Amino acid sequence: xxxxxxxxxSQIEQWFHQQPVEQIYVAVAVLALTVVLFVLFSLxxxxxxxxxxxxxxxxxxKTILFYQLRDGSPxxxxxxxxxxxxxTFVLHSELGKKGKIKPxxxxxxxxxxxxxxxxxxFLPNAAGLxxxxxxLDFLPNCRPAAEYLYDILTKSSVVKRRIPxxxxxxxxxxxxxxxKEFIRKQLEKEIDKLRTSRxxxxxxxxxxxxMLGVPGEPFTLEQCRNKVTVAEASGLTGEVSQVExxxxxxxxx
Amino acid sequence: xxxxLLIFTRGGLILWSSCRGLGNALKGSPIDALIRSCLLEERSxxxxxxxxxxxxxxxxxxxxxxxxxxxxxxILHLLYVDDLxxxxxxxxxxxxxxxxxxxxxxxxxxxxxxxEAEARAEEMKKSKQAGRAPxxxxxxxxxxxxxxxxxxxxxxxxxxxxxxxxxxxxxxxxGKGRWLANGNGNGQEKGARERSHxxxxxxxxxxxxxxxxxxxxxxxxxxxxxxxxxxxxxxxxKPASKGGEPKKIVKKNRVWDDSPSESRLDFTDPVDERGEGxxxxxxxxxxxxxxxxxxxxxxxSEAEEEDEEVEGAKPGAKKKGWFTSMFQSIAGNAIIxxxxxxxxxxxxxxxxxxxxxxxxIAEKLCESVAxxxxxxxxxxxxxxSSTVQTxxxxxxxxxxxxxxxxxxxxxxxxxxxxxKPYVIxxxxxxxxxxxxxxxxxxxxxxxxxxxxxxxACDTFRSGAVEQLRTxxxxxxxxxxxxxxxxxxAVVAREAIQEASRNKSDVVLVDTAGRMQDNEPLMRAxxxxxxxxxxxxxxxxxxxxxxxxxxxxxxxxxxKLADLSxxxxxxxxxxxxxxxxxxxxxxxxxxxxxxxxxxxxVMFVGCGQSYxxxxxxxxxxxxxxxxx
Numbered sequence: 001x002x003x004x005x006x007x008x009x010s011q012i013e014q015w016f017h018q019q020p021v022e023q024i025y026v027a028v029a030v031l032a033l034t035v036v037l038f039v040l041f042s043l044x045x046x047x048x049x050x051x052x053x054x055x056x057x058x059x060x061x062k063t064i065l066f067y068q069l070r071d072g073s074p075x076x077x078x079x080x081x082x083x084x085x086x087x088t089f090v091l092h093s094e095l096g097k098k099g100k101i102k103p104x105x106x107x108x109x110x111x112x113x114x115x116x117x118x119x120x121x122f123l124p125n126a127a128g129l130x131x132x133x134x135x136l137d138f139l140p141n142c143r144p145a146a147e148y149l150y151d152i153l154t155k156s157s158v159v160k161r162r163i164p165x166x167x168x169x170x171x172x173x174x175x176x177x178x179x180k181e182f183i184r185k186q187l188e189k190e191i192d193k194l195r196t197s198r199x200x201x202x203x204x205x206x207x208x209x210x211m212l213g214v215p216g217e218p219f220t221l222e223q224c225r226n227k228v229t230v231a232e233a234s235g236l237t238g239e240v241s242q243v244e245x246x247x248x249x250x251x252x253x
Numbered sequence: 254x255x256x257x258l259l260i261f262t263r264g265g266l267i268l269w270s271s272c273r274g275l276g277n278a279l280k281g282s283p284i285d286a287l288i289r290s291c292l293l294e295e296r297s298x299x300x301x302x303x304x305x306x307x308x309x310x311x312x313x314x315x316x317x318x319x320x321x322x323x324x325x326x327x328i329l330h331l332l333y334v335d336d337l338x339x340x341x342x343x344x345x346x347x348x349x350x351x352x353x354x355x356x357x358x359x360x361x362x363x364x365x366x367x368x369e370a371e372a373r374a375e376e377m378k379k380s381k382q383a384g385r386a387p388x389x390x391x392x393x394x395x396x397x398x399x400x401x402x403x404x405x406x407x408x409x410x411x412x413x414x415x416x417x418x419x420x421x422x423x424x425x426x427x428g429k430g431r432w433l434a435n436g437n438g439n440g441q442e443k444g445a446r447e448r449s450h451x452x453x454x455x456x457x458x459x460x461x462x463x464x465x466x467x468x469x470x471x472x473x474x475x476x477x478x479x480x481x482x483x484x485x486x487x488x489x490x491k492p493a494s495k496g497g498e499p500k501k502i503v504k505k506n507r508v509w510d511d512s513p514s515e516s517r518l519d520f521t522d523p524v525d526e527r528g529e530g531x532x533x534x535x536x537x538x539x540x541x542x543x544x545x546x547x548x549x550x551x552x553x554s555e556a557e558e559e560d561e562e563v564e565g566a567k568p569g570a571k572k573k574g575w576f577t578s579m580f581q582s583i584a585g586n587a588i589i590x591x592x593x594x595x596x597x598x599x600x601x602x603x604x605x606x607x608x609x610x611x612x613x614i615a616e617k618l619c620e621s622v623a624x625x626x627x628x629x630x631x632x633x634x635x636x637x638s639s640t641v642q643t644x645x646x647x648x649x650x651x652x653x654x655x656x657x658x659x660x661x662x663x664x665x666x667x668x669x670x671x672x673k674p675y676v677i678x679x680x681x682x683x684x685x686x687x688x689x690x691x692x693x694x695x696x697x698x699x700x701x702x703x704x705x706x707x708x709a710c711d712t713f714r715s716g717a718v719e720q721l722r723t724x725x726x727x728x729x730x731x732x733x734x735x736x737x738x739x740x741x742a743v744v745a746r747e748a749i750q751e752a753s754r755n756k757s758d759v760v761l762v763d764t765a766g767r768m769q770d771n772e773p774l775m776r777a778x779x780x781x782x783x784x785x786x787x788x789x790x791x792x793x794x795x796x797x798x799x800x801x802x803x804x805x806x807x808x809x810x811x812k813l814a815d816l817s818x819x820x821x822x823x824x825x826x827x828x829x830x831x832x833x834x835x836x837x838x839x840x841x842x843x844x845x846x847x848x849x850x851x852x853x854v855m856f857v858g859c860g861q862s863y864x865x866x867x868x869x870x871x872x873x874x875x876x877x878x879x880x
Contacts, residue, residue, distance in 0.1 A: 058289070063265045067354075075354045080288040081265030083318070108264070114293050114651045143667075147658055197663035 049125040050088075050251040051105045055152065056132030057145050058111040061170040064235035065132065066108040068092075069243065074236055081110040084118055091244055104251050116148070123157045128164045128250040130243065135169035135177040135232070138186070146190030153191075153224055154212055162226040166246045173234035180230045184221065192219040255331065255367070256307065256324045258338075259284060260345055260356075263318045269345070269356040271363060283307045284322055292320075294851065295648045298620030303327060312338040315628040316588065317349055333374035340366045542697040542864045544856070589631055589640070594623050597641040608878050610841030611800045614848050622648055646879060649844065653871045655853030659827070661789070665703055665758055668788060674706075674752040676760045676785060678745075679829070680778060681793035682805055683766030686831040686858060688717065690793060691761050692724040694829075694856065696863040698759055699728060706757040708748030709734040710741035710781065713765035713774075721763055728863075731757070741765070742781040749785060762787065769808035779816040782823050791855065792825045794846055795832045802845040810850060825850050830869070831858040840877050843869065 054062045063078040066085050072092035086107040094101050107122045109115070123129075131152065133145055152158055153165065167187070169180045195212055213223040221228040231242035258271040283304040291302045292311070302309045306328075312321045321342050323334050344362050587593075598619045605615040622644050631640060658664070668675040677694070679687045688711070695705045707725050709732060711717035718734050725732035733748035745762050752760045764781065767774035782790060792809060794802060806825070814822045828846050836842075843854055854869040 059285070067266060071354065076267045076270060078265045078267060079259070079261050080285045080293075081263070082288060082293060082320075083263040085262075085264035085266070110265070112289060112293055113656050114654050117650060117654060144658065147660070147663075193666060194660075194663060197660055197666055 049105075049127045050102060051107060051122065051126045052247050052251065053119070053122050053126045053129045054106065054108040054132060055119055055129060055148070056111055056168075056170075057134070057141055057148060058113075059137075060111060060132040060134040060141075060145075061235040062108045062111060062132050065130075065168075065170065065233070065240065065243065066106060068235050068238055068240050069106060069247075072238065074238075080112065081108065082112075082115075084109050084122070086122075091247065093241075093244055102251060104247055106247075116151075119152075120155075120157070123155060123163070126163050128166065128246065129158070130166045130168050130246065132168050132170050133183055133187075134171055135180070135183060136171040136174045138169075138178045138183055142186050143190055146187050146194060149187060150191050150194045150212070153226075153228075159225055164227040164229070164246075164250055165224075166243070167221075167228065167230045168243060169230070169232045170235055172232045173237045173239065180232050184230045188219050188221060195219060254325065254329065255334070255337075256326060258341065258363070259322045259324070260341070261320055261322075263320060266354065268319075268349075268354065269359050269363075281305050283309055283324055287311070287322065290851075293651065295618060295621040295652055295848075297624050298617055310334050310338060312342050313624060313628075314342055314346055315625065316630060317346060317351075319345070319349065321345070331374075332377065333370040336373060337367060337370035340370060539696075539863050542693070542700055543859070543867050544697045545700070587631055589626050589629050589637065591623060591627050593637055594626060594641060597638045598623055600638070601641060601645055605841065605844075605878060607839075608841040608880075609799050609836070609839035610878070611803045611845040611849075613800070613803055614845050618645070618648065618848070642879065646875060649875045649878060650871065652848055653844065653854075653869070653874060656851065657826070657853065659853050659855050659868075661855065662698075662701055662703070664788065665698070669758050672753075674749060674757055674760045675789075676745075676749055676762060676787035677789045677791055678762040678764060678782060678785075678787045679791050679793050680764055680809065680825070681766060682768055685766065685793050685795040687766060687793045688720050688724070688763050690829055690831055690856070690858045690866070691721075691763050692728065693858060693863055693866040695724070695728055695730060695761055697866055699730065703758045704756070705730050705759045705761060706748065706752045706755075707732040708745055708760055708762045710744045710748070710762050711765040712737045712739045712741050712744065717763070717765065731755070733760075741777060742784045745781055745785050769805050769812065772812075775809075775812040776816050779813050779822070782813065783817050783819055786823065790823055790826045791829050792827070792846075792850070792852070793829045793831060794842065796830050796836045796840065796842045797832055798842050802842050803849050806846055806850045825852050827852050827855040829856045829858065830854050833857045833867075834859040834865070838877050838880065840874050843874055844878060 054066060056062050058080060063081050063085060064074045066087075067073065067075055067078075069091055070087060070089050084107055086105065088103050088105045090101050090103045109119045109122065129152065131149055134141060138145075149167070157163075158165070167180075167184070169178070169183050171177055172180075191212065213219040217223075221230070229246070231246065233240050233243050255271070259267060260269040261267045281304065286304045287302050287309045291297065291299070297311070297313070300310065302311075306326060307324050308327045310323050313319070314321070319342075321338050323338055325331050325334065341363065344366060345356075345359065348356065348359065601622075602615045602619045605618070606612060610618075622641065625648075626640065626644055631637065665675045679691050681687050691707070695707065698705050705728075707721055707730060709718045709721045711721070712735070715737070718736065722732055722734065733744070733751050735744045735747070741764060748762065749760055762781075762785075764778060765774065767778065769775070790813075792806065794805065798805065810824050813824055817823075828850065830843055830846070833840075846852075847854060857867045857869050859865050859867055
């Protein structure tokens with residue numbers, strides 16, 4: 001065996017010496033170039049993420065929004081999601097535009113409370129988060145929605161990377177839907193209450209590591225370290241221009 | 254009649270629905286209810302789900318990530334639904350394309366499939382019936398039926414089973430015959446309706462009762478055409494499933510400097526040692542309740558130990574399977590079949606059972622995991638056992654993650670704003686530690702400046718009131734008691750009234766322990782709960798319990814529902830798990846209880862002093878369960 005190996009090695013060495021020196025240099029150069037390019041490419045890819053995450057409670061209309069943004073139609077309606085929908089695509093409204101447009105990676109995280117841990121998988125490389133609220137059926141869902149939003153706003157991955165958050169009041173095509181100012185006020189009020197009760201509980205299991213807002217003052221969304229804005233949309237009728245604006249603000253075309 | 258058949262992706266997009274004109278005209282959106290309370294709770298191993306007036310059945314296509322749900326009225330027992338679902342699943346998988354979102358051309362195929370399935374069910378009924386009637390015609394007819402079925406499947410044209418059907422009708426005994434006639438009537442009605450829809454060229458199954466020669470002659474040509482069309486389309490079907498990469502456990506660095514905090518080790522309490530004579534001594538200064546403490550240190554070291562153990566124990570096994578699994582994973586990512594899953598699941602079930610998970614629940618969980626994996630493609634460089642393990646880990650995490658908020662302080666503050674006390678009722682079987690843990694909860698609440706009142710509603714066991722009075726005196730909180738032999742429901746009501754008079758924020762109601770089978774006591778409990786409508790019904794269960802956990806919780810829930818006089822009864826909202834310090838790594842009771850009741854574990858009692866109350870660390874429980 002060892003004899004055989006030695007033979008092989010000597011043969012390779014011979015062949016190596018036979019080659020012209022220039023060729024070896026060229027080979028090394030090509031190798032180095034590819035490695036550098038690869039590293040650069042991967043760096044670029046991670047530094048400018050194009051992931052936008054859709055989050056929110058069950059039945060707030062995330063999946064409809066997802067398909068509205070992708071295909072421009074709600075198809076035949078949706079049911080409760082069991083798995084995240086994600087896709088990388090150019091927004092439907094921009095399909096007609098000329099020139100090269102950077103596609104968006106959109107993720108729709110299911111709202112069922114059992115599936116909330118899934119959100120953590122997508123947050124680390126998110127460029128923005130859209131928190132969808134049902135403006136029609138807001139009051140009964142106000143407290144759970146505020147709790148979810150609180151959890152998101154205090155997550156270390158959101159605070160540290162200052163992921164911008166858009167609170168999107170969905171279903172505004174309906175007459176009885178609440179206005180975005182009202183929803184904003186209610187959410188702020190609820191979060192203000194949560195601040196006191198959550199900080200009283202241990203941090204052992206709940207992973208909020210950051211205190212929200214300024215102590216002693218009533219909480220407003222401006223106090224967050226990341227940018228939080230409020231907008232309106234209607235997934236069913238396709239009125240999603242404000243969402244597209246938000247996405248394009250944070251994922252440059 | 255089938256109300257609706259729906260095909261949607263696991264992401265939630267409806268791809269096709271059998272009655273699009275009416276939209277989702279079903280009352281109370283049963284499909285959302287199915288997904289939320291059945292499929293997402295790892296109960297998909299069950300065969301059907303009832304919601305309001307509907308029964309739902311479902312089938313998965315895991316490779317393509319599709320779900321098929323059939324909805325029908327609960328009073329009808331449709332025999333063909335399973336059959337139909339399987340057929341639809343088969344046919345739809347052929348034309349499915351991840352990029353396509355509307356499948357209008359599936360209507361025709363579905364209509365054919367439904368007819369086929371209905372006819373087959375009819376035959377089954379008849380052949381069963383004929384078995385009871387004189388033997389000879391039964392046999393003949395059975396053969397006829399089989400022939401017909403074959404004929405249909407091969408597409409050779411009309412079978413000769415029509416006459417056999419008529420015989421069956423005649424021979425049937427009266428009781429069954431009527432039902433059958435009924436079914437036939439339905440079929441005919443349907444046939445007629447369908448004919449009005451169908452294009453003029455197609456032949457419709459109306460001959461069932463007439464027994465004409467074209468009985469069973471489906472529009473086979475059309476079906477074939479459709480199939481071939483589907484075949485063409487399915488060429489560009491791509492597998493949608495991604496190989497689930499197993500998560501690697503990241504090893505954490507051990508932190509040596511911090512010593513565990515004093516009060517955790519210090520279980521002795523000077524007050525305790527002085528004995529019962531000096532109960533007046535105030536125990537309100539025992540330090541922070543453990544609900545408020547970080548337990549990062551302990552969990553970290555635990556995690557590390559775990560890792561080390563795993564590494565220490567496994568290398569032999571790992572090395573042995575390495576080459577074969579490597580070969581398998583390179584040779585091609587095979588589709589997972591049920592038989593492949595069996596050994597891995599068996600091992601997993603055994604492991605869960607050694608962790609004291611009730612057998613019934615371990616079984617159900619494994620079936621549900623199998624249902625979610627069957628038909629999926631095995632990712633390259635993964636083994637079945639690790640795929641199963643990952644799926645199970647996800648499932649466990651999903652089950653144990655609380656569905657409702659467990660932030661009690663928030664709820665207490667909300668109740669305070671409304672100006673009424675927050676009422677917590679502690680229920681459970683005998684001797685699990687209701688009163689002890691009630692005192693711990695009281696201590697924890699007191700530390701957050703919430704005024705607490707105890708209500709001694711255990712008017713059954715002697716000494717219970719005195720026990721609670723002792724706790725009240727040590728914690729210096731008011732107690733409401735009315736002695737023994739009183740109706741606990743009334744005592745509780747008076748206690749709540751008293752609390753709203755003297756502005757207490759929380760009322761903790763202690764009840765007598767009762768076995769789940771004790772009807773009179775359960776009735777009393779149901780009365781107590783319905784009369785006072787507490788904000789939280791906390792089931793106290795000990796972590797030592799094994800298979801009985803299922804029985805306890807399900808019976809408690811059931812009795813509370815059955816024995817109540819109001820239509821929508823209160824059930825158990827949360828679980829307090831006691832004696833958690835005694836069980837080492839056999840943490841299965843937590844899983845059993847949460848799975849069976851759907852309620853989250855709100856507190857964990859883990860010692861003898863007031864501070865020994867903790868929150869459940871879901872991740873560490875999952876890790877321990879799968880160790």
